[in-house]
Amino acid sequence: MNNKSRWALWIAGAVALFLYPRLFGIYYANIFVTFAIYALYAVSLNLLLGYTGLLSFGHAMYFGTGAYGTALALTHIKGLPLVPALLAGFFAAFFLAICVAPLVVRVGGNAFAMMHLAFGQLMFVLALKLRHITGGEDGVGGFPIPPLSIPGLFSLDMGDPILFYYFAVAVIAASLWLLWFFTKTPFGQIMVAVRDNTKRVDYLGFRVPHTKAVVYVIAGAFAGMAGAVYALFQNLVAAYDAYGILTSFVPVMMTMVGGIGQFFGPICGAGIFGVLDELTTRYTDRVELVLGLVLVLVIMYAPYGFTGFLTYLRMRWSASRAQRSPA
């Protein structure tokens, strides 16, 4: 693909995103925002799982901390503008990741996964028990959602679902672009090298724990960003949704279904989950049963997920074309 058609594609995508809520209305705009939040959340997990080879069963602790960070900031600070509120969630997750990183970067594999299961559940129990701060099961809700404004220039009411859609999509697109960019830097290469052969990275003179720590903090912070947008979107953050075990598993499943280790894999996975969820709820409320079945089928028949399957089809196609017309 040359530069021109790539730009054309990007512009077409941006126009489609702009027109989408106007064409399909508020209901589908909200579904898209939910998808976008989970896409960012799953991509941040894929940075650990797919790129660095670290499986976390407790990524919800960053999503939840981001959500609570924003919700609590808006509840307790009068007149806090929108962007600082969003950053409150981002940095809450960022600092939590900085604190946890030294404890987890020297382990990998099962130990890493289990430590996160433990930490994630610890955060969940804390959110349940510290009722005076988090509201326990009822959560923190009904906080004011400030408008997006530059004083004297403009003010956009975020209570308007369509305007909020634009804001959320812009924030998430920018975050996704940043994460994509990180994977293309020299550091992104070292990250993938850690996944492939940790020992060799060490013998090439790169510090493995430090590398893991940086990836870890980035992944945590951007999960927090997804959580912050979630808090603004729902106007309610409660323990089960923010820190619950399912919230930790969902991005893992999305990444596996979409395609592990591919940047756009988790985004596809979030899309597939969104569509399936929307379709199955029309017929039955056993949504998890259907999603679980899809996960099993993917793991059995397409272990590299949806994007991996596409790559496979493309390779088959170009191979058969080469066979038919030998050069």
Place this chain on the structure above:
Amino acid sequence: MNILETRSLSHDFGGLQVLKDVNLQVLAGERHAIIGPNGAGKTTLFNTITGTYTPSQGSVYFKGRNITGAGPCKIQRLGMGRSFQITSTFDRLTAFQNIRLAVLSQKGIRFNLLRFVDKMDTVTRDTEEILKRINLFEDRLTLAGNLSYGKHRSLEISMSLATNPDLVMLDEPTAGMSVDETHYAVELIRRLTEGKTVVIIEHDMDVVFSLADRITVLHHGTILATGTPDQIQQNEQVQSAYLGEMED
């Protein structure tokens, strides 16, 4: 001058004494081969020198610095590269990306999160130059895991060398290679290590005698003899312990 020196180095694995009082001296600029029968402790010696294990006793000096107990990463940064007996590359990355990682390390580019790595022209140029020198330029987009065995080995050796170390430790670089591949690998090593110090573990006596300036014979975890290839060939102890066995 000794670039590498071990002083009464000993190592045991839970009571099994693998190295006993090893005093190895490697001169700057020489190609030093370590030979010995299976189980003589050659790879363990490598592992204690390059930081995989902390030796049970004794110490390791590199460029006059005590590096006993330092980790692989730190030792590498001081200028010691190594390759592995069992090929160790980044198998899901391309040959180009493998070498590029070594080049990034050599240039000290580690935590750069602000630039596209594909747009770092000097890195790309250096990487391509290395790939051309080792005849892997045509295969640069092949995943390392899909390279033929000989090419995969060349890639591994070149990665150790691409960080431009002062001392290279090669652990059986020609292990499992065909006669032709071995021939090629020896030439490659000779060409790429020009002016560097090399310590090489090798089983193939032709390789050892054609490549090495000096040879150390390890037997049951101790040094039996050190000397020029001629001296080693004439050494009676070595003949009875090692070369004799080979001719049976």
